[in-house]
Amino acid sequence: MGKVISAHSVSADGYITGRDPRAGHGLGDGGMLFDWYFDGDTPSQVFDGFKLSEPSARVFDFLAARVGAVVAGRNTYEDSDHFGGGSPHPGAKMVLLSHRPAPEITERQTLVTTGIEDAVAKALELAEGKDVGLMGGGVLASALEAGLVDEVVLHQVPILLGEGRPFFRKLPKHVKLALVEAVPAPGVTHLRYEVRR
Incomplete structure (x- = not known):
C-alpha cells in the first residue's frame, strides 16, 4: 500500500498563494512560488516542460514518480480551473473532496x-x-487531524508574501515531524518530513 504525502511550494512565511487567488487568477500574486520548476537545465522525467536545477529535479522526480492519485480540495480545484478536466499530475488519477456537488466534474475525475x-x-x-x-491546506489539515498523513514535503521558497492562503490551517492538536531530508537548491529548499504517530 502506498503512502499519503503532501508536497507543496510554500513561502518562508507559510503561504501557498499570494493575494487574491481565484479561478482564472490561480495563485493570485504568488506565482513566483513555482519559478524553480523552470529555472534550471535538468528536464523533469515526470512532468513535460519542467526544467529544474539538478538537486530540485532529483527531489521533485523522486516524489512525483511515486504518486498514483491526488486528492484536491474544492478551493484548489476551483482556483486551478478544474485542472482542465483532468489531473494536476500527468500520471495520477484525481479525487476531488467537496461537500457540495460538482456538475463540471469529468469522467477522468472522482x-x-x-x-x-x-x-x-x-x-x-x-x-x-x-x-x-x-493538494491544498484544508485537505492537509483534515488528513493530519484524521492521522492519515505519512510525509509532509515543503518546497520552501525564500520569499515573504505577507498575505495569501496559508498552507497550514488550524490544527486541533500538535503534529510531530521528523526531518528526513533537507536539500538546498537554487531558489528553493526541499524539506521532507515524516509524520510521527
Whole structure:
C-alpha cells in the first residue's frame, strides 16, 4: 500500500498563494512560488516542460514518480480551473473532496463528498499501490487531524508574501515531524518530513 504525502511550494512565511487567488487568477500574486520548476537545465522525467536545477529535479522526480492519485480540495480545484478536466499530475488519477456537488466534474475525475477518510481511501484504491498526494491546506489539515498523513514535503521558497492562503490551517492538536531530508537548491529548499504517530 502506498503512502499519503503532501508536497507543496510554500513561502518562508507559510503561504501557498499570494493575494487574491481565484479561478482564472490561480495563485493570485504568488506565482513566483513555482519559478524553480523552470529555472534550471535538468528536464523533469515526470512532468513535460519542467526544467529544474539538478538537486530540485532529483527531489521533485523522486516524489512525483511515486504518486498514483491526488486528492484536491474544492478551493484548489476551483482556483486551478478544474485542472482542465483532468489531473494536476500527468500520471495520477484525481479525487476531488467537496461537500457540495460538482456538475463540471469529468469522467477522468472522482468526486467524494463524505469526508477526508473516504477521499483518501478512494485515492489509495485508484493509486494501485503507489502514493497518494494531497493538494491544498484544508485537505492537509483534515488528513493530519484524521492521522492519515505519512510525509509532509515543503518546497520552501525564500520569499515573504505577507498575505495569501496559508498552507497550514488550524490544527486541533500538535503534529510531530521528523526531518528526513533537507536539500538546498537554487531558489528553493526541499524539506521532507515524516509524520510521527
